[in-house]
Amino acid sequence: MISRSVTALALIAGLLIICEAQAQTPAPPVTAPASPMPAPKVSAPAAPEFKLKIEPRAVDVLKATCARLAAAKSMSFTAVVSYEFPSRLGPPLVYTVRNDVMMQRPDKLRIITPGDGPSSDLYYDGKTMAEYSPGPDLVAMAAAPPTIDEAMRAAYENAAIYYPFTDIILSDPYNALISGATLVFYVGKSEEVGGTETDMVVWADNDVFLQIWIGTKDKLPRRVRAIYRNDPLQLRHDLVLTNWQIDPVIPPGTFTSQKALAAKHIPFANPGSEPPPVGTPLFMAAPAGSAPAAAQPKP
Numbered sequence: 126m127i128s129r130s131v132t133a134l135a136l137i138a139g140l141l142i143i144c145e146a147q148a149q150t151p152a153p154p155v156t157a158p159a160s161p162m163p164a165p166k167v168s169a170p171a172a173p174e175f176k177l178k179i180e181p182r183a184v185d186v187l188k189a190t191c192a193r194l195a196a197a198k199s200m201s202f203t204a205v206v207s208y209e210f211p212s213r214l215g216p217p218l219v220y221t222v223r224n225d226v227m228m229q230r231p232d233k234l235r236i237i238t239p240g241d242g243p244s245s246d247l248y249y250d251g252k253t254m255a256e257y258s259p260g261p262d263l264v265a266m267a268a269a270p271p272t273i274d275e276a277m278r279a280a281y282e283n284a285a286i287y288y289p290f291t292d293i294i295l296s297d298p299y300n301a302l303i304s305g306a307t308l309v310f311y312v313g314k315s316e317e318v319g320g321t322e323t324d325m326v327v328w329a330d331n332d333v334f335l336q337i338w339i340g341t342k343d344k345l346p347r348r349v350r351a352i353y354r355n356d357p358l359q360l361r362h363d364l365v366l367t368n369w370q371i372d373p374v375i376p377p378g379t380f381t382s383q384k385a386l387a388a389k390h391i392p393f394a395n396p397g398s399e400p401p402p403v404g405t406p407l408f409m410a411a412p413a414g415s416a417p418a419a420a421q422p423k424p
Contacts, residue, residue: 183311183326191299193344199229203368204290209360233380250380257385267393285395305330319347
């Protein structure tokens with residue numbers, strides 16, 4: 126019994142010595158696995174170069190709407206122009222101008238412009254053109270050329286009167302619109318503009334980029350959105366066209382105004398701000414709508 130106990134104690138002592146020795150022996154360093162080879166750099170494929178193009182489908186849409194407008198003997202519509210204007214705070218403010226337009230080819234036009242800002246009325250009866258400001262009761266009058274096309278050009282050059290929808294009322298709107306175009310393409314359809322299905326078309330030249338919504342069935346323009354290439358702020362201008370009437374019966378006396386005739390007369394001339402250079406496309410040429418000859422320019 127005693128010899129067995131001694132033997133057991135000796136074994137236990139030996140194990141303790143071995144365990145202590147193992148605890149004091151430093152563990153071999155852990156070697157980190159070799160890092161994988163870095164993945165080769167793969168450059169993204171270069172984007173295909175965008176090329177300006179004139180897409181036939183988009184051109185057909187523009188031709189159809191221009192033909193509808195040119196064929197009208199008379200028409201009326203409302204044009205609401207919203208344009209951004211820089212503010213001192215940074216973000217732009219939006220101003221809105223409404224124009225109630227009535228015309229009869231080839232030589233009669235009336236445009237009533239309530240605001241924002243000073244209101245103004247333009248009357249053209251084929252012989253005389255009058256720009257009337259109801260607030261100060263002032264009128265600028267001048268002998269006028271015999272057609273709407275010539276009258277609009279004369280108003281633009283002589284008195285800085287211009288409208289963003291001018292091309293719509295010209296005798297050949299397609300020629301006015303397609304001239305100088307560098308890009309025309311079809312975007313798709315929309316049912317969210319003007320309460321009707323529209324075709325969306327992009328049109329651009331070297332000065333302005335336009336997105337145009339045109340009624341699929343009635344071929345009437347419903348909205349035009351513009352951004353000017355040389356505008357560093359990329360401010361947006363929006364023209365919404367509603368209340369279309371094609372070939373309405375127009376009452377006599379629509380294109381003259383007794384109030385305008387009785388107002389104080391002033392020269393039919395530039396009110397002080399220079400108009401865009403001659404040759405600038407009239408379509409969406411002026412974000413503020415009309416620059417009344419008888420009113421102070423908007424600050």
